[in-house]
Amino acid sequence: MEETRDGPPADLGTVIFAGLFGLTGGERQVIRSFWDSGRATVVLSGSPDDWPVLKDLISYLKATVEYKANPGAAPPSIHLHAGQDTHAEVLEAYRILEEGARKKTAIVLPVADPLFPLLNFVVDRTDLRCNISLGHPVDRTALFDLIRHILNARMERRPDGQYPAEEYLAVVLHPFVKNLDPESGLRGLLLHIERALSGETGQSVIADNPLISLAQVEAEAASWAQPPGKTVVPEALSEVHRLLFRNFEGVSTISEVATGLEEALEAIILKTSLHSYVLSGTIFESFLGSLASLKSALFSSDRLSADPALNTRALCDITLDYLGTGTLPFDTHPVEELEVIGVLESRNLSFDRVIILDVNEGVLPGPREVNPVVPLGVFETLGIPPPEFTEAIYRYNFYRLVGSAREVHLVYRGSDDRPRSRYIEELLWKEEKAQGRLDVIPVSQTVLSVNLKRDRQPPVIEKTDAAIRALKTNRLSPSAVDTYVRCPLLYYFTRLMGLEERRTFSGDIDATDRGTIIHSILHETFRPFLGFPLAKDMEDEVRKSLDNALKSHFKNSPASGEYYLFQRIAAYKLDSFLRRHLKTLSEPVIIAYLEERFRADVKIKDDSVTLFGRIDRVDRSTASGRHTVIDYKTGTARQYPSRIMQKTDFGDIKSIHDHVPSFQLPIYMHIFSTQESVPLHSMDAGLFLLGSNSEETFFKSRDELENKRLLDAYTQGIQTVLSHMFDPNEPFSAFDTSRCMDCPARNLCHV
Structure with a gap:
């Protein structure tokens, strides 16, 4: 632009400017200098009447327009x-x-x-x-994803040296990292660490910890019983920790961050099979070039803030922003x-x-x-x-x-x-x-044809003598009976073989953990009142007990937003439940049992089966002496339809599968009645649905005869299920395939 300020260079003839649109101020000045000297031809595509930007350019040049049409051009199809x-x-x-x-x-x-x-x-x-x-944007590449997790882990590192477990796993389980030095056995060790963090390996000091230190991980690795025939080089994990974590713990300048990333990238290049990754050479060359540019920046050796935490965050943010702006040519x-x-x-x-x-x-x-x-x-x-x-x-x-x-x-x-x-x-x-x-x-x-028809049906597994023996030694809880009713194959895989869905570490609280926590809090809330009358005028005492239980349970909980939010929601829901529960008590009750185990034998043909169960709570009326079996549910689903006897043949296993959601309450009533010698006709049962702050009673009628028929029907249903379960002529097979896609064992069935 400086060269054209006093007019275009003398050695240039007429210049043709074609296809102009949306020029900057400097570009307009350059063209204006040529135009004013009569040494420019400007060719535009489109009518200025249709495009104000072109009209403005023509006005700026003080030019007149010569229109030329293409008479042979047909409109596009x-x-x-x-x-x-x-x-x-x-x-x-x-x-x-x-x-x-x-x-x-x-x-x-x-x-x-x-x-x-x-x-x-x-x-x-x-x-x-x-x-x-x-x-292609570099921030869409796997390498940028690794760099982002490395720097995020550094930014989230606590002053005591602990890292969020999620970010730690995101780094070490990245494909570039877990495939480092294949001969060292590092990959198997990292998978073990993931399983240990998720609690899948059983007892481990790092199980379910949202925050972990590198020393804790290395101690877990040292205690790992390595698979037979495989040797893990212990230094491999320490080297990963050095390259991807420790090298960044003391960084204070952009240059130090870039140097650490350069060393990590060079290690990946040397110790992995990079040639198998698409565009790997171009990607690594691009990032190494960007890191070199960062190191040569004027501020690369300067601290950006006197506050160490703010300085670290600024370094990482600037590095990520700069590295993520490029494209792969x-x-x-x-x-x-x-x-x-x-x-x-x-x-x-x-x-x-x-x-x-x-x-x-x-x-x-x-x-x-x-x-x-x-x-x-x-x-x-x-x-x-x-x-x-x-x-x-x-x-x-x-x-x-x-x-x-x-x-x-x-x-x-x-x-x-x-x-x-x-x-x-x-x-x-x-x-x-x-x-x-x-x-x-x-x-x-565009319709993509998808064949939802199963290529094969679920397997049929015969009940061998070994399977029957395993059935007889297996503990039969109400949930096990319900699992069999849902699908005998699901029961076989999960209850007999002990297979379960692979657990992965998550900072979130899964549904099972939530239920366990809520049951524990309710147990602690009512334990001071065990054996004593509970009445509606005791709301303040019970709510105080709830507050103590909440504080006791959450005092050592992880300092995460997930746990904080769960604690607040749990406190609100449980407080609402207690106030409603006490307000609806028609008469004082004595809490007779809390989280007690009961068992009873059930006759089937020429044999007997033992049913077990832990009942959340059993109340006894102070007026009538009638016992009520109570089970807490954190959800909202009701499980005992009011007209189930009209729809269900309790002597037919398929009808039970189609219409009976659960046998839990009738089994609880049976085992409690048997063990405590309490007549069934003097018992009630119900669910406390905490999700909707409501109750569901097992008996829907006030007619004692009708209630007896209902309980007899469920008792017959239990007999039908157990007889089918222990019948060697009835293989483990699916009753139908309508629920297979929601089944946790569908991959085991190959459907």
Whole structure:
């Protein structure tokens, strides 16, 4: 710009400026200097009447316009395509290429997200010569993901040296890390550490700890019983800790952070099979170059804050922001038969066929940026392009690209949350006005055929003598009986073989842990009142006991937002339950039992089976002496339908499977009655549904005879289930397959 301030260089002749749109202030001055000297020809695409930006440029140059039309050019043939996701859009692009004639084609990507799926599903499957003029964002690579977790772990490190277990695992279980030095046996050790943290290995000092230190992990590794025939080099884990954690604990400058990352990347290059990763050489070269640039920055050796914590966070944030802004370039060539290109890269290029993906609002055009701090008009006053200027550039390039092609395919994602682009609506409306009717451009729906039919049925496992013996020695709880009713195969895999879903570490509290915690708190709440009357006027005493139980249970809980939120919700829910429970007590009751185990034998044919159960609570009425069996449920689901006798044949196992949600309460009543010699006709039972703060009684009628028939029906059902369970002629097989997709054992059944 300095060279043209006093006019264009004398050694330059007439300069042709073509395809201009959306120029910066400096670019406009350069063109103006050539134009004023009469040594410039400006060629624009599009009418200034349609594009205010072009009209403004012409006004700025004080030029007159000479219009030239292309009388032989026919309007493009426009086709619309809808797919449900990125892969459907990519496959539609492949179909268009395969079914159409060979011609110069551009696949235009407004965003780079579909690039790798496009390379896999289109570029690799077609024989068209291809050129890729679009870079892939480095923040979408696996290496950036590892760097992000390394620096996040450093930022989240506590002053006592502990790391969040989730971030620790995210680092060490990254593919680049767990495949370091395959001969050292490191991979197996890291998987053991993951299982130990999740509590899957049994007793471990690090089990379920949300925060861990490197020393604790190394101690766990030292105590690991290694698999036979495999030797783990103990130094391998220490080296991982040094490279990815300890090297960053004392960093105070950008240069030190970059040096630590360089050493980590070099170790990965030397000790892993990088050649098996796509674009690995280009990716690592790009990151190492960026780290070298960071080390040469003017502030690279400076502390950014006197506060160590703020300094560390600033270092890591700056490093991540800088490393994540780049793109991975592909080797480009002159325009080939197939060009994969971005919207801005398509400037001044024309193609016979154009396929544009992701033509949705929020993508094309992108979301409009609104700065609440900057008032309207400030951008224009300062000479800065306003936010709508970017949208104008994309709009212009879109319509120029579409208008210059012979065949245009606009592919969008057809979903309610992502409407198709306004550009499609404008093209559609223009064509509808021209033809005088609606729906002039049909939409081709991309349908991916998915075969939901199972290739094979669940297995049938015979009840061998060994299986029968295992059944007889297996503890039969109400939940075990319910599992068998749901599916004998599920019972076989989980109860007899002891298989369970693989647990992974999570900082969240899973449903099982929540239930255990709530039961423990309720037990501690009512324990001071065990053996004493409980009445509605004792609300203050019981709520105080609840408060003490909550404090006792959560005093050593992890200092995490998840536990804090759970504690507040649990306190609110349990307090609401207690107030409602005491208010609805019609008469004082004595809490006779809390979390007590009971057992009883049940006769089946010529044998007997022992049922076990731990009952949450048993109350005894002070007036009538009637016992009530109570079970707490943290959910809201009711389990004892009111008209179940009309729908269920309790002598048929399939009917029971279809209609009986649970046998828990009748089994509890039976084993309590048997062990404590309490007549069944003087008992009640119910569920306390804490999720909805409601109760469900087992007996729905006030008619004692009707209640007896109901209990007799359930008793017959228990006999039916147990007889089927111990019948050697009834194999372990699924009653039906309607619930298989929600079953935790579906992978074991191969369905």
